Amino acid sequence: MTLEQLAALLAQAEFHKVLKVEPLSADPTGKVTLFLRFDSAYTIFKAKGNYHGGVIASLVDVAGAMACSVVQGHPTPTANLRVDYLKTPANCDLFADGEARRVGKTIGVADVTIRDSEGAVYALGRGTFIPADPNPAIFRN
Amino acid sequence: MTLEQLAALLAQAEFHKVLKVEPLSADPTGKVTLFLRFDSAYTIFKAKGNYHGGVIASLVDVAGAMACSVVQGHPTPTANLRVDYLKTPANCDLFADGEARRVGKTIGVADVTIRDSEGAVYALGRGTFIPADPNPAIFRN
Amino acid sequence: MTLEQLAALLAQAEFHKVLKVEPLSADPTGKVTLFLRFDSAYTIFKAKGNYHGGVIASLVDVAGAMACSVVQGHPTPTANLRVDYLKTPANCDLFADGEARRVGKTIGVADVTIRDSEGAVYALGRGTFIPADPNPAIFRN
Amino acid sequence: MTLEQLAALLAQAEFHKVLKVEPLSADPTGKVTLFLRFDSAYTIFKAKGNYHGGVIASLVDVAGAMACSVVQGHPTPTANLRVDYLKTPANCDLFADGEARRVGKTIGVADVTIRDSEGAVYALGRGTFIPADPNPAIFRN
Numbered sequence: 035m036t037l038e039q040l041a042a043l044l045a046q047a048e049f050h051k052v053l054k055v056e057p058l059s060a061d062p063t064g065k066v067t068l069f070l071r072f073d074s075a076y077t078i079f080k081a082k083g084n085y086h087g088g089v090i091a092s093l094v095d096v097a098g099a100m101a102c103s104v105v106q107g108h109p110t111p112t113a114n115l116r117v118d119y120l121k122t123p124a125n126c127d128l129f130a131d132g133e134a135r136r137v138g139k140t141i142g143v144a145d146v147t148i149r150d151s152e153g154a155v156y157a158l159g160r161g162t163f164i165p166a167d168p169n170p171a172i173f174r175n
Numbered sequence: 176m177t178l179e180q181l182a183a184l185l186a187q188a189e190f191h192k193v194l195k196v197e198p199l200s201a202d203p204t205g206k207v208t209l210f211l212r213f214d215s216a217y218t219i220f221k222a223k224g225n226y227h228g229g230v231i232a233s234l235v236d237v238a239g240a241m242a243c244s245v246v247q248g249h250p251t252p253t254a255n256l257r258v259d260y261l262k263t264p265a266n267c268d269l270f271a272d273g274e275a276r277r278v279g280k281t282i283g284v285a286d287v288t289i290r291d292s293e294g295a296v297y298a299l300g301r302g303t304f305i306p307a308d309p310n311p312a313i314f315r316n
Numbered sequence: 317m318t319l320e321q322l323a324a325l326l327a328q329a330e331f332h333k334v335l336k337v338e339p340l341s342a343d344p345t346g347k348v349t350l351f352l353r354f355d356s357a358y359t360i361f362k363a364k365g366n367y368h369g370g371v372i373a374s375l376v377d378v379a380g381a382m383a384c385s386v387v388q389g390h391p392t393p394t395a396n397l398r399v400d401y402l403k404t405p406a407n408c409d410l411f412a413d414g415e416a417r418r419v420g421k422t423i424g425v426a427d428v429t430i431r432d433s434e435g436a437v438y439a440l441g442r443g444t445f446i447p448a449d450p451n452p453a454i455f456r457n
Numbered sequence: 458m459t460l461e462q463l464a465a466l467l468a469q470a471e472f473h474k475v476l477k478v479e480p481l482s483a484d485p486t487g488k489v490t491l492f493l494r495f496d497s498a499y500t501i502f503k504a505k506g507n508y509h510g511g512v513i514a515s516l517v518d519v520a521g522a523m524a525c526s527v528v529q530g531h532p533t534p535t536a537n538l539r540v541d542y543l544k545t546p547a548n549c550d551l552f553a554d555g556e557a558r559r560v561g562k563t564i565g566v567a568d569v570t571i572r573d574s575e576g577a578v579y580a581l582g583r584g585t586f587i588p589a590d591p592n593p594a595i596f597r598n
Contacts, residue, residue, distance in 0.1 A: 048218045049227035052193050077189045086190035087240075087253045088233025095228040112228045113423055114444060116257040116398070116539055118566050118583065120559045135581060136543040140422055140446055141395055143541050143581065158558060158566070160541065160583065162396060162444055164422055254564055255585060257398055257539070259425050259442065261418045276440060277402040281563055281587055282536055284400050284440065299417060299425070301400065301442065303537060303585055305563055330500045331509035334475050359471045368472035369518040369535045374511025381510075394510045398539040 035060060035104040043109060044068075044096070053092050055130075057100070064105045064134030064144070068097050072127050083125030085156075091117045093130040094146045094159030101132030102142035102163040110142055111170050115161035123148070123156040137165050176201060176245040184250060185209075185237070194233050196271075198241070205246045205275030205285070209238050213268050224266030226297075232258045234271040235287045235300030242273030243283035243304040251283055252311050256302035264289070264297040271300075278306050317342060317386040325391060326350075326378070335374050337412075339382070346387045346416025346426070350379050354409050365407030367438075373399045375412040376428045376441030383414030384424035384445040392424055393452050397443035405430070405438040419447050458483060458527040466532060467491075467519070476515050478553075480523070487528045487557030487567070491520050495550050506548030508579075514540045516553040517569045517582030524555030525565035525586040533565055534593050538584035546571070546579040553582075560588050 035043070037060045044050055044057060052075070058067040074080045076089040094117050102110040131147045146159035164170070176184070178201045185191055185198060193216070199208040215221045217230040235258050243251040272288045287300035305311070317325070319342045326332055326339060334357070340349040356362045358371040376399050384392040413429045428441035446452070458466070460483045467473055467480060475498070481490040497503045499512040517540050525533040554570045569582035587593070 046220070047227060048215055048221045049230060052216055053229060074189055075193055079187070080189045086188060086233070087236040087256070088194060088229065089190060091232035091236055091256065091258075092227070092229025095232055099228075111263075112260055114257065114259040114396070114425075115228070115232065116255065116583070117232075118255040118558075118585070119253055120566060122252075135541075135578070140448060141444075143396075143543060145581075155558070158568075158583065160539070160581065162423075162541070166422060255537070255566075257442070259417075259444070261425060276400075276437070281589060282585075284402060284537075286440075296417075299427075299442065301398070301440065303400070303564075307563060328502070329509060330497055330503045331512060334498055335511060356471055357475055361469070362471045368470060368515070369522075369538070370476060370511065370515025371472060373514035373518055373538065373540075374509070377510040377514055393545075394542055396539065396541040397510070397514065398537065399514075400537040401535055404534075 035062065035107050040066065040100060040104060053089065055093065055096055060104045062104050064101050064137065066097060066100045066104055066132045068093065068130040070128045072125060084122045087119060090119065090148055090157045093128065093148055097130035097132035097146045098144040098159060098161040099163050101134040101144040102137050102165055105134050105137045106165045108168045109170050110163040110165045113141065113162040113164055115159060118158045120158065121156055123150060126150045140166065176248050181207065181241060181245060194230065196234065196237055201245045203245050205242050205278065207238060207241045207245055207273045209234065209271040211269045213266060225263045228260060231260065231289055231298045234269065234289055238271035238273035238287045239285040239300060239302040240304050242275040242285040243278050243306055246275050246278045247306045249309045250311050251304040251306045254282065254303040254305055256300060259299045261299065262297055264291060267291045281307065317389050322348065322382060322386060335371065337375065337378055342386045344386050346383050346419065348379060348382045348386055348414045350375065350412040352410045354407060366404045369401060372401065372430055372439045375410065375430055379412035379414035379428045380426040380441060380443040381445050383416040383426040384419050384447055387416050387419045388447045390450045391452050392445040392447045395423065395444040395446055397441060400440045402440065403438055405432060408432045422448065458485065458530050463489065463523060463527060476512065478516065478519055483527045485527050487524050487560065489520060489523045489527055489555045491516065491553040493551045495548060507545045510542060513542065513571055513580045516551065516571055520553035520555035520569040521567040521582060521584040522586050524557040524567040525560050525588055528557050528560045529588045531591045532593050533586040533588045536564065536585040536587055538582060541581045543581065544579055546573060549573045563589065
């Protein structure tokens with residue numbers, strides 16, 4: 035999957051009009067970097083600018099799935115995900131680096147690091163994704 | 176924490192203007208039920224009405240934290256969460272039943288079930304929450 | 317898979333000569349109960365009788381896999397597992413209640429509760445298991 | 458915690474007479490490497506030499522806890538752990554590289570990689586550990 039195809043896939047999802055995640059890079063060996071520009075809509079407190087945990091979890095979901103998707107060349111639905119929150123990002127853009135650790139016939143496993151532009155790490159994610167179906171039902175419009 | 180206090184806490188978060196989650200019940204022994212009315216903004220495809228995984232994960236985050244918060248009487252930030260997606264809900268309102276399984280001095284553990292009004296289960300969540308601080312920094316405006 | 321077949325499957329594993337886990341019940345809808353008689357070999361401190369976390373995790377692995385196996389009628393290898401330790405059991409026999417929450421074509425999800433004979437819960441487990449292959453390579457002697 | 462102290466701590470546990478894990482290195486910034494010499498007692502099938510998932514999970518437990526312990530200078534009990542099995546190791550010694558990703562006042566988070574001597578990765582682990590108590594009850598003999 036090329037960066038253009040990844041961008042097109044991300045643009046499809048209705049929820050991404052809220053979570054305005056943009057792909058920065060896509061490596062078919064299983065690496066993607068996504069970008070989320072800070073928006074106070076993502077926070078707990080507007081004045082504080084601290085990100086809501088659900089926004090971080092959503093980024094992990096998308097970056098993990100995309101890391102497997104670029105290997106497969108088609109969407110790979112999420113079977114499960116886990117997020118460890120190390121510290122709360124505030125008032126900054128976020129980057130999600132997704133890396134497929136293994137994509138087999140049945141499942142894929144991907145890691146996700148949530149960081150800022152200077153490399154400070156805010157959360158660690160990992161998940162299981164389903165690579166099997168080239169045209170997963172949940173991605174058929 | 177009473178239902179009114181829980182509702183007030185949820186209403187504080189900026190992101191909950193997007194994820195319009197409402198509390199239905201709060202039991203100080205550690206049980207809460209949250210409600211999310213279907214909105215096409217939460218979907219992958221508007222026409223299909225299928226929920227985005229990030230929305231489900233956000234519900235798990237909030238319901239798990241709230242299940243521990245009602246025990247403690249104050250917000251309990253999320254340390255980690257995990258979500259297992261069993262099937263994709265579509266075109267339906269969602270309920271998140273959170274249940275604290277143990278709230279100790281250092282950490283709390285809560286389970287979350289994501290279901291519809293008829294009891295069909297779509298996702299299972301579990302997480303670790305930090306009960307210690309009666310006034311957690313990330314919840315101070 | 318009947319209780320006898322489950323017992324035979326468990327008896328095969330070399331590691332179960334160390335972790336002497338015994339099946340107590342097997343329901344083909346996806347429920348199993350396993351039994352582990354206390355042995356000081358499972359502890360951190362013999363004098364204290366407190367179970368090592370690895371023993372608990374091993375029980376979760378086996379009970380989760382078996383809960384999916386009884387549905388499928390054949391072994392279902394573990395893709396991932398998670399264990400939340402609520403309190404440390406000591407000097408008591410343990411029971412592992414495994415319950416398949418969903419077994420689909422590609423993956424199964426099972427919950428495991430680690431408890432004693434009086435129902436005190438010590439740990440919560442959950443995992444993903446691979447149901448696809450009726451004769452998984454790792455179970456072929 | 459020095460390598461000698463880590464070795465002494467590991468030698469205390471009764472279960473480590475079964476799971477004969479040895480420390481190879483300990484860096485007080487939060488890195489440890491543990492070694493497990495192959496033993497057919499750890500397998501599913503002796504003839505096949507394939508490791509039981511519980512043995513891998515036990516290694517993740519110990520290596521994650523030790524990665525946080527070397528930072529703290531005292532044992533850090535496991536709150537939860539997760540293991541993703543990528544492929545099954547067989548007939549080989551195993552190494553567990555533990556790395557603390559963050560050790561705060563309340564919890565620590567550590568990553569564990571299970572590999573062989575040539576760097577082939579078999580499993581990925583992550584867990585939450587409790588750093589607070591310099592003399593945790595479960596480690597008091």
